[in-house]
Amino acid sequence: MALYAPARLSEGPSGEWPYSRRGLEARAMNEQTQREIMVEIGRRLWQRNMVAANAGNFSVKLADNMVIATPTGVSKGFMTPDMMVKVDFQGNTLEGDGKASSEIKMHIAVYEARPDIVAVMHAHPVTATAFAVAGQALDQPILTEVVPTLGPIPLAPYATPSTDEVPDSIRSFLPIAEAILLANHGALTYGKDLWDAYYKMEILEHSAQVALTARTLGGAQSLTDEQVQQLLDLK
Numbered sequence: 001m002a003l004y005a006p007a008r009l010s011e012g013p014s015g016e017w018p019y020s021r022r023g024l025e026a027r028a029m030n031e032q033t034q035r036e037i038m039v040e041i042g043r044r045l046w047q048r049n050m051v052a053a054n055a056g057n058f059s060v061k062l063a064d065n066m067v068i069a070t071p072t073g074v075s076k077g078f079m080t081p082d083m084m085v086k087v088d089f090q091g092n093t094l095e096g097d098g099k100a101s102s103e104i105k106m107h108i109a110v111y112e113a114r115p116d117i118v119a120v121m122h123a124h125p126v127t128a129t130a131f132a133v134a135g136q137a138l139d140q141p142i143l144t145e146v147v148p149t150l151g152p153i154p155l156a157p158y159a160t161p162s163t164d165e166v167p168d169s170i171r172s173f174l175p176i177a178e179a180i181l182l183a184n185h186g187a188l189t190y191g192k193d194l195w196d197a198y199y200k201m202e203i204l205e206h207s208a209q210v211a212l213t214a215r216t217l218g219g220a221q222s223l224t225d226e227q228v229q230q231l232l233d234l235k
């Protein structure tokens with residue numbers, strides 16, 4: 001089946017949002033807020049079975065060439081704001097006692113390809129990951145709320161975690177997708193802020209659960225091209 005046109009949720013702030021418009025003091029305050037949001041989102045990812053043990057990682061862009069990322073080797077359900085690690089786009093640690101996620105290269109690839117993106121999230125939600133393990137994209141237009149938000153979700157080819165293979169495997173999808181399945185691994189979402197990226201992960205997993213359940217009932221019925229277009233026109 002051909003991919004239907006992807007939606008763009010993230011036509012928001014420029015790459016430097018919101019810090020370029022504010023002073024250093026505001027930026028420091030905002031960084032603390034972002035760290036607190038990261039703690040809350042980590043808790044939700046863990047509680048909703050989207051990460052097991054120390055899996056998953058996410059980051060938020062503070063400025064050009066600067067992100068704060070979750071630490072590696074820590075359950076995302078039990079983080080504190082001080083655990084986050086500040087890194088530059090080359091992966092060098094700028095601040096923090098821990099080590100940034102081993103998947104930081106994947107995050108940087110997203111920020112470099114999509115200046116509209118401010119937050120990146122990687123998790124292993126069970127049903128979406130099952131599609132990735134089965135080698136199946138979630139690119140059938142079956143849900144009215146997914147068509148205008150995520151659009152079709154492609155499956156990136158397998159890549160060894162933490163290597164340069166991972167950013168290479170997703171690069172071609174970044175301009176055309178709002179979420180990506182990673183073969184035999186998990187899922188990637190990104191958005192205009194941390195909550196946007198997190199909610200996309202929820203929508204991704206929910207749509208995978210619906211798609212799987214519909215199969216047990218005889219198969220999902222696709223929306224027609226005309227119905228898809230009408231949903232996109234409503235945006």
Ligand SMILES: [Zn+2]
Pocket residue numbers: 055056122123124161185186
């Ligand atoms: Zn992973």
